[in-house]
Amino acid sequence: MTRSWVRELAGWLSAAAVALVAGGAVASSARADLLFRDGDSMVVAMLARSLLAGEPLDWAMSSVLFLPESAAFTALDAALPVDANGLFAISAVVNLLALYGAIRLAAGRARAGAAPVAWSVLALSVFGVLAMTDVSASREALDLASLQLTTTYYSATVVGTVFTIGIVRRMVDSHELRAWPAIALGVVALVSTLSNPLYAAWATVPLVIVLAVAATSSELRSRTSVIIVVLLAGTALGLLSRIPLAAWITKTGVDYVQPGQWHESIDYYARLVGERMQSPFWVIGLLITAALLVVAVVRTVRPRRPGSRLVAASAWVAPVVVVIGAIALGTHAARYLQPVAFAPVLALVAAPHVPRVNHNARRAVAAVAGVVLLIIGGLSIPRLTDAAARPDTDLACVTAWVDASGRTGAGQFWTVRLPKLHLAESSRLVQVDHRLNAYAWLVNRADFAVGEVSFLVEDSQTVPWDLPEAALPETIIDCGRYSILDFGAETLPLGPQRS
Template identity: 85%
Template sequence: MTRAWVRELAGWLSAVAVSLVTVGVVASSARADLLFSDGDSVVVAMLARSLLSGEPLDWAMSSVLFLPESAAFAALDAAVPVDANGLFTISAVVNLLALYGAIRLTAGRARAGMAPVAWSVIALAVFSVLAMTDVSASREALDLASLQLTTTYYSATVVGAVVTIGIVRRMVDTSKLRAWPLIALGVVSLVSILSNPLYAVWATLPLVILLAFASISLRLRSRTPVIIVVLLAGTTLGFLSRIPLSAWITKTGVGYVQPAQWHESIDYYARLFGERMQSPVGVIGLLITAALLVLAAVRTVRPRHPGSQLVAAMAWVAPVMVVVGAIALGTHAARYLQPFTFAPVLALVATPHALRVGERARRTAAVMAGVLLLTIGGLSIPRLADAATRPDADLTCVTDWVDASGRTGAGQFWTVRLPKLHLADPSRLVQVDHQLNAYAWLVNRTDFAVGEVSFLVEDSQTVPWDLPEAVLPERVVDCGRYSILDLGTETLPLGPQRS
């Protein structure tokens, strides 16, 4: 028999190879903008660097605080001497490895007749295939799996949800409840909710419902109430822990709930589904997801163990609940539907049976598959490096000019975010709206203390300026897709803050 640590190490090495290939493909596609340059995508990098700089912090955040993501990015930034794009690339690999760890936890313990490591690698590989079928450049697309590679679109919440399923599965499968899994469950739920309230919908609610049904079983009747109480307690404490951070939260989750718009929500998600169907690889991704959902349903009605039945049920119940809930609440954001991609792959590890072949044949196949994966993963490294180091002359033109000027300018959200991240001093670019009001959204509000600006940065995403008086720039600096309206010695005052 192969030693357990050898199997686990082989699983992690295979996961590294799968992650390298996946990030290399996605970073070379139209989705690269979401990895490296999207206005939303840079918030975690901006927050992490703000934390590391030691500057005063007065951030205006959405309902999501990105606490685990920011901590991980700050650690990478402090430890690895690469630029922002390099950190985004490494972070994408780390996010997939974290997902593998969560899947491996959910696959259960290794025992006779089971191959949880192999099936965990397969599950990650299937998820990665889904990510590689994402080809849209739009953040508002039903291309969901590739969002796990970003720092912004709830990667830690995805991992937290899967880890929660894994912990509950381990407790359901054991003959006696122990303290440490209950503590771990409470901590994970608390931290996840503290960072992102969506965890309650992605994990807490469907798990509580399924555990309530499971409590009907005589075998589980004594433990499921305890698990439910701990899960609900951690979730509740997470919400309460957000109160001291309310000064940073400029829009609570309640602001996103608009049930009267459920008709518009149906139209929105139906349109995204139709757009996904127009791409051949998009259709492939949807067919894979459909097959996983069918597998999950089959394994739910044909359970081998209570734990495997719970995982299989979560693989289809969570996506269904999230889709129905997103429509009922009138939401208009594709990223809320991520359980539609990460949950179905858990059907593959609900009952991770080993293949019925000889031990020697199985070991030979595993070694060959591992060598192939590592070879392909190694070959993906140059592709990754090329994507991370691809020059952006227009961006460099702006950052060099601003750094050299020693002055402070302004730009609108979708225009200014990327240059702001890459400046030596990010406060040299202030985020404003088209009327030059300070736009306090996903930014450090200490930037607005400057009070006035002497140049404006604009591009094709800039809404036409609506200023109290005509702006007559002393000169216009051409930086390709960007233009810098240099006012020279004149200045424009910032308006009041809004979000």
């Protein structure tokens, strides 16, 4: 029992080291824009701050509610005396640790001849390498693994999907169906779907396909039938549970479905692949993914334990189903294809057998590898800290001026969200479109109660304003990449809400 406990603890420490290394590398690259400064990436932090401040909650969300992500960020924000960037950095490490926990579940129980902890650490390490090959600052690049380090791009759905595969593996390998795993499966499916309907495409559909094929075996038919029913029921209840939250959902999943654009979808994703092929780092990532898919297929066809084959099959079926589905539905968003990055690494834990080497040599290699990981992980802490603490004088100029003014201003989505998060009172900046209509998208609609503003913040991403001819700023404050158009005593009324 003690030795098992020690192995599990060593696995978590090693995973923490991997998370620090990957987090430090990504945060020090151009991808840092997505971690710390991207307009989309602010929503979870803004919601957490709104909750902690006790503000009236009238949020306009997309089809994704970010419930687990917001709960985790709110807990970190309440517990830790660090700024928003520090919380983003810590969240990146926490997200990778959560993924390790899900991978460890998918690796199966410890037993003679198996080394699930070591293989789980290896799987997370490979995923970390994939994240480090992501070097684009664009949110639309086919840089999928590094999205797991953000608070916004469905990190909880990734963990929920892998966690689901892990529970299903345990249920398939069990000689008898037990209530608790079935309940856990249903709860994970319900919560994940409630938060993000993409779970149905990433987890439910691929697993139902794999389980339906497994049900052709008379030995597994009864178990797989129950699992399919529980998984479908949990997913359906998750969708139904979204109905009471409809006021927060400004765009349903149906709005993203445009099957008539499947030709454009193929062109779009093909262009992203072509762009990724232009960098040696991106090519390395693609080769690693391709190798993992081959391993997954091989481990699917080889006769092994049912749970092992299920995990191996999920490692390649999920990416195939998601890519085909994304094209068939005419989507145009790289983030929907994240199973292409995280699912293939499950091939490494499908059959976590012990290597055929001398026992003492194996222990020595594991000990040395663990120590090296911990050292490198420790050395990565300053790198991650420096990335989070990197000064932004332009942002500081804007927030200092707005805080000191005591007035309320406005800005467009891609411009205003970063300053808005870093203000002492986030409601001092209202989100609008170029015509000053209240832009209700990933924001608290309670902000719009102010009705009028007296200054505007703009930058290079700002669409030219369409203001009344009489509206001329008294002065323009230069804040580097930002400009503040101060209208002084004159106020500009907000237009009607739109999303």
